[in-house]
Amino acid sequence: MAETVGLLGCGVIGGGWAARFLLHGFDVRLYDPASDAEGLAGEVLENARRAYRRLTLAPLPAEGSLTVVASAEEAAAGVAFVQESAPEREELKRELLAAASRAAGPDVVIASSTSGLLPSHLQADMERPERFTVGHPFNPVYLLPLVEVCGGERTAPETLERAAALYRRLGMRPLVLRREVDAFVADRLLEALWREALWLVADDVATVAEVDDAIRFGAGLRWAVMGTFLTYRIAGGTAGMRHFMEQFGPALALPWTRLTDVPELTEELLDRLVAQSDEQAGGRSLRELERLRDDCLVSVMQALRTHDFGAGAVLAEHERALFAAAPDGSGAAADEAPLRLHTAVVAPEWIDYNGHAHESRYLQVFGDTTDALLRHIGLDLGGGSSYYTVETHLSHLGQARAEERLHTTTQLLGHDEKRLHVFHSLYRAGDEALLATAEQMLLHVDTRAERVAPAAPELLARVERIAAAHADLPRPDRAGRAIGTR
């Protein structure tokens, strides 16, 4: 049975939590006094679904269901976890958290998304305040892995651990803070930069677009990969961190920031910010900007996944957990004829100058299908034994376009102790159009000796079972084809 969580507030952050929980199979009870909570959550969920189709092919649980309720108490009653994401007003949050604490079960962890209010204050009016913690996420909540976990004076240590464990199940990277401090860690850093950015615009040194360019074409690229300290360690060269600090330390005392003042948000400054921001957006709608942001974030996280580093390592670990939690890597029965082992979504980066997927991407999907087949017969991918493709015959019968959902079928045409002869077909979901076929010959290899070798008996037994199930399937028309001009 799906677990249920209670969410208080459905702005940009609350909506993001709703999407993240729903996509990970949790049912959500949502309270927001605004009239259109369901519509708002639905919009964020639509963006999130779109992003996840590209983010991962790992098996997510069946999506949870959303129920909008009429009070904080209703949201908190009977749920396994509560997350509050109301506007940043301490009184309002305290009230909501107190109400939730009276309605929720005694051991239910109650978390607040606050960007910077002190947990000791927020938990003051709660029943059983020891199960309260801050769980501060970052927008878009359904994509960015960071969540700061910070307890107050009365928070029990195990509350922090339980919250962190739940966030990890959502594919997040909890950063458990050892001390509470206004704005925690991340927002102190962001606020320092933001304040200086406002000064640069207020003093007319740069426009908002110029400030943004100064980040995204330079240090911003590094920050996606490494934080400031590791970056500077590298910049220090072989002499190391002490050398770097001694060389650049003196600059700290230079007038390089407007550090002693807070910029006043005059009407004039507000007007300037708004006008420059409109110009920067260049007429793109909020929805367009959100999708551009999400598309880029997904691609950046996937890029980092290829190096198993930073946010990419978080994603890779989450995918391993999702695969491990799925009842079967494929879900296919051993005797399905043909086998249905793999689905995929056409990512925008697969598209070439002709407007449809590059030919190599069809083979990528077929290769992933072969991997699914190998897992299906019990092969430990990356272990000492593997099947290598020695020959492939591809036929293209239609075109796959961005965001289309695909699935494949697999027919076993032949086998012996060293070989698998398979025929894959690739279909578009919806109209079930046949887009491509791939006939492949695979050879079993002892990967340590790098030599062709017979497969283990237990693998061969599973292959035999599939062969028996496929014995009566008609041979595909395109099997055994050769290329030739008339």
Add this chain to the structure above:
Amino acid sequence: MAETVGLLGCGVIGGGWAARFLLHGFDVRLYDPASDAEGLAGEVLENARRAYRRLTLAPLPAEGSLTVVASAEEAAAGVAFVQESAPEREELKRELLAAASRAAGPDVVIASSTSGLLPSHLQADMERPERFTVGHPFNPVYLLPLVEVCGGERTAPETLERAAALYRRLGMRPLVLRREVDAFVADRLLEALWREALWLVADDVATVAEVDDAIRFGAGLRWAVMGTFLTYRIAGGTAGMRHFMEQFGPALALPWTRLTDVPELTEELLDRLVAQSDEQAGGRSLRELERLRDDCLVSVMQALRTHDFGAGAVLAEHERALFAAAPDGSGAAADEAPLRLHTAVVAPEWIDYNGHAHESRYLQVFGDTTDALLRHIGLDLGGGSSYYTVETHLSHLGQARAEERLHTTTQLLGHDEKRLHVFHSLYRAGDEALLATAEQMLLHVDTRAERVAPAAPELLARVERIAAAHADLPRPDRAGRAIGTR
């Protein structure tokens, strides 16, 4: 003939400039009083070469040559451009720039890499100070596109334009500032964040690794994509920028940063920073960290290129310029038999769990070879006419591993007005081992009507020329193969 630039200083920044200029075909005259300038530049160049092999397949000019010289005058005499990257001491920089200005030709632009010293001060002792500008890059200089261009009181406007134009030729993204200000724009933002980061460690709120995690798992991912202003515009939701500012403006006055103080770099704080930084590095050498950083940066930039956005748009534009500047997209003669049209390097992300390139990557290289062939016969890729692959027969004969250099050959097996029948072979550079072959049938398509159609006569004429040159080539053994078990 290659252009020559003069570089003053060869630390991390000067070495990065040397690599960026050399890889873009400039000869470099380098002055650095340190004894091992050549060795240092060579190390950075080696990292840069490695990064560029993965960054782009666009045709870079032949690498320039490096000459280490004995004085600033020698570096500046007779060159087309001077870039100074000495340590951040105003007197030292003024002296070097003055010496260079006496030795360089009267119209030669002289730029300083200073992170924050005022250009009006730096140009004070120069001859013809109107050709001076700051050109402030970011580490690693050979990869990050940002360069801040900032003139002083006596700088001529055309100096800024000329410097920006040169930096663009290096694939960079110049940000020309309208006003000089200490630390320019980017370093003011970085310094604000850095100062707060030091406070967090000094006050023992977080370790250096925790501070870095608070960036790289959250806002850092966004900053690679969009700057702060555009990010917050989106976070503001449909209500827009004014709403966002009014909602979060009050937080500016909260004690969310240690904004009024400069952290003192005591011995105790230095020790703590160094110890925590050592722990964070986890025993990885500087060289390992540099490569990890570069690998991730390359992948992030390539990820953004798929969306033609931010640093990815800069890279895409640079590649278009490199292709346009190459004498021929391929360099192959029309009558070469077989044709040599394409080279590639195996990127680390091509490698699958078996330790060699995923099968789809071989087809990617063959697909790129087909694209090169199409360019070679005069097709305007992305125009109204194209060839689509309808059938491919791949044979795998060996394995490509990370960083190996590959090249392909192409033999035309047959053609008519609508079809091309080609046979590609993929070799490893060095031992010239044949790793794979691909036989392909391509159909000419009117892409607007999405219908098979005869190719234009001028394309067919070039195809005929290739066919004539290939008429006497023996037919490859593997042509016309079909897959079958014994």
